[in-house]
Amino acid sequence: MLEKALVGGKRYWTWVFFLLAIIGIGFIAYLKQFTYGLGITGLSRDVSWGLYIGQFTFLVGVAASGVMLVLPYYLHNFKQFGKITILGEFLAISAVTMCILFIFVDMGQPMRIMNVILHPTPNSIMFWDALVLSVYLALNVIVGWVVLGSDRKGVAPPKWVKPLIYLSIAWAPSIHTVTAFLYAGIPGRHYWLSAIMAARFLASAFSGGPALLIILALIIRKYTKFDPGKEAIQTLGKIVTYFMITNVFFFGLEFFTAFYSGIPGHQHPFYYLFAGMDGHAELVPLMWTSIILAIVSIFILIFPAARRNESILAVASAMVFISLWIDKGFGLIIGGFVPNMFEKVTGYWPTLPETLITLGVWATGFLVLTILYKIAVSVREETAGVEIEH
């Protein structure tokens, strides 16, 4: 099926080469980081994780969200998702690829990455995270490829993939739960030490991921002959609405506990992120943008009439996506490090090379996504009108 990615119009190739150019720039920046060290980034002794780990965390959520298409189809026989489960699975592959790359560029000694396997350490959550992510990637590659391949031939997929599909449904929440445990089990980081961290992660994943899927589905409909289906997009809109409300509710719970209890350590990260502390207010505009986008998007999405207008739905989805990207890709990580273990404030802002490397990884993910979606869409265009029970 890969040959489908080798034929395309001018628009397709322009996009592919544009992505390759950004990957190239990111790669050059990475070579610089490789020789100079991570000192080239905005990271410091006090804020030792930043943009890279933030993107990783956010993208694990995007990867997990594929299940929001797979689950209703396979467990509830929701037919409208039949043709687009593949979009969720392929998005997951692209997102996990980016996750792995973001971990890699964040490592001080990337050449030693195999040490994680050579010296397996079950007491480290990172060991489990590597494990669940690899398995999730494999599940999605196998399921996505086999099911699409069968669709293309017009036959039902082989029986042995069914158990793998059910496993992938159960596996999706696990990848984001384990990722949340990276943070939620650390003593002394008040912003992270919260029992509902995994729940928050899942809520934001199941709103942000489907929001991205809505936008991708609308782009596919606009530029190809494959229509993901109006009903399917509307259902995704409902999923985004419910989970975004849950997400904001969870954030409110964190806020209440910190401020009604009056415990200073629990309040400080909120002060730093939303008001600035000791002259450091780098993240304040971003964090308020996130809050405002969250509120406005929910206000739009709760009205079914507004949601039914696909242009409005697209705008609201973009708002949800950006809001969550700021909250999870930025604020969540930095908030854990500021103030530091000495209750001192050290600011953080990514540097230019760091930003270029980040863009390079995103471009790699989009390239993978483009190629996979090109294949999926080509197959769907060929087999238009044929219904196959999976």
Add this chain to the structure above:
Amino acid sequence: MSMNRREFLKIAGISTVVGLGGTAAFTKIRESALEAAQIAPNTLALKAKQWAMVIDMGKFKSEETIKKVINACHRIHNVPDIGNPKDEIKWIWTETYGHAFPGQEHKYMSEDMMHKPFLLLCNHCTNPACVRVCPTKATFKRKDGIVMQDMHRCIGCRFCMAACPFGARSFNYRDPRGKDANGNPFIKEENKEYPTRMIGVVEKCTFCVERIEKGLKPACVEESNGALVFGDLDDPNSEVRKILGSTYTVRRKPELGTEPNVYYVIGGNGYAIVPELL
């Protein structure tokens, strides 16, 4: 994969039998193996179940002593002076009371107490969060309680830095053997008896494990004029236990359950020694 001499000889022997290696080569190895190096057991090492330290702030008569203590550690361990707080590396350093014991300070404290520099270092916790999170066992707890860092194995993921509640860990953001903008090396004077580190690994205080195993106390203790006391927490007759049993001491963030093993005498007038314990 590792191989010791015995395994090597075994392989050499087998290959001789199957005719791969010449018998002559094998005989030669056997001959010299007979007179090969002997092992001299290390009898010098100081031993303990859990090393611990008491820092008696009252015994620091001047900031000079504190500087001497810090310099002694950083000099012998080739700790680079990067010159900016962002990339800085430190094994032992000072903070004011409010930053060393966050939440304990209040605005009516004496000026002296508020601004006094408290010495901080790795707490070599009994239940260390850094060891719990490390994905490669690059940081681990030794039998004598020291939280050790294997710089050969560290992948630089910095999970331990996120996990340590005491900010005891530093990451090599820059090449420690590099130079600053003015061409001055980060390591002013190399100690040829100790390695440096490389880019991209995490490092921290090791309680001078290389000195303890030669029968010496940590360098900071030696330089401190008695303000730092080092000993075995498990030995009721050790000096640290005598102080802990007779003086009011505190630890940093004990509520987190990591059981730090560096104790502080805050008061300032020396500790009372109970005569019958001596």
Add this chain to the structure above:
Amino acid sequence: MKIYDGGKIFIGLVIFVALFASPFYLNMGKAIAKPELKFDTPEIQRLEKETGKKQCVEPKEFMRGGHMQMLNNWRDEVVRMGNRDQIVIAGQKFDKSLQLACMKCHSNKKDFCDKCHNYMAVNPYCWTCHIQPKEKQS
């Protein structure tokens, strides 16, 4: 039997084989001299004078092929297990240490370590951390 695009496939194969085999024919007939290691540092000469022979922690044959495994073992024993028993060579005690033992005798890294490592095209990064002795440019 007809091979579709046979010409293109054939040209592709030729280019692939030519590139892949390039190290062989580019270096054909060019024998590179085996490295000659020098065991004549002042420290080794002194040891020889005192004991009447040149001696290392293990026989030369073992050291040649197995020194990396041995160093690996030493590293694990010292750093990870806290076993700092010493090695006795001709009555002299040495630490299990690259920097504090090996390089004390083999103070000629350029004529010893590097020569063989370059010949074998291996690039161990021991000395990014372990400090090598000062030596004259050779």
